[in-house]
Amino acid sequence: MSLDPPADRRRRRTHTAVLDAADLLFTRDGYRATSVDALANEADVALSSIYANFPGGKSDVYAALACRTASEHAEGMREAMTGDTAEDRLLATFDAYVAFHRARPLAFRILGLTDVDDRDSEVVAQARTRIDATLIGITRDLVAAIGSTLPGTEEIVLLAWATVNGVLSLELRRTISRGSADSLIEMARADGARRLKESAHAQR
DSSP: OTTSOOSSHHHHHHHHHHHHHHHHHHHHHOSTTOOHHHHHHHHTOOHHHHHHHOTTTHHHHHHHHHHHHHHHHHHHHHHHOOOSSHHHHHHHHHHHHHHHHHHOTTHHHHHTTTTOOTTTOHHHHHHHHHHHHHHHHHHHHHHHHHOTTSTTHHHHHHHHHHHHHHHHHHHHTTSSOHHHHHHHHHHHHHHHHHHHHHHHHHHO
């Protein structure tokens, strides 16, 4: 499956180079403005090598990049699930979530597979299923790390992330300034900590 790096070392290098090129070009120029030829040139690989690794062409590259992005996101979030208290772990992962999406402006769009359709390639549908499972897995792991016995923990996590998603989307569209976005994100961060404290207090 073109979603996974091949076992063969040479093909794996090509696979990685194409995804690195796609990450750059899709972010800079957009999916539709990026041709397969441009991907091959940026990755410094033959056009035939792209189709050997991604039989569905550009849509398969997009799907594979989305899965890689989801995996990197999950890895970073799990690494951030540290701290002595539930609040420490919540805030550390909140900060990691914001940092990831600030550093990867394409992430929201690509994780949603916004530029491709399941009809483009069967690999797109497979990627959608895998990404959903990855993101659900992050949520479950974080809820467990914070304390699954606390009432409303999952809702606290999802509300915090949804708020960040909305704020960063407005920032990316330049509807609000970076400063306004920072203020709103800080409010969401404080709100998550407050809700967690109230949940822990209610359990006593």
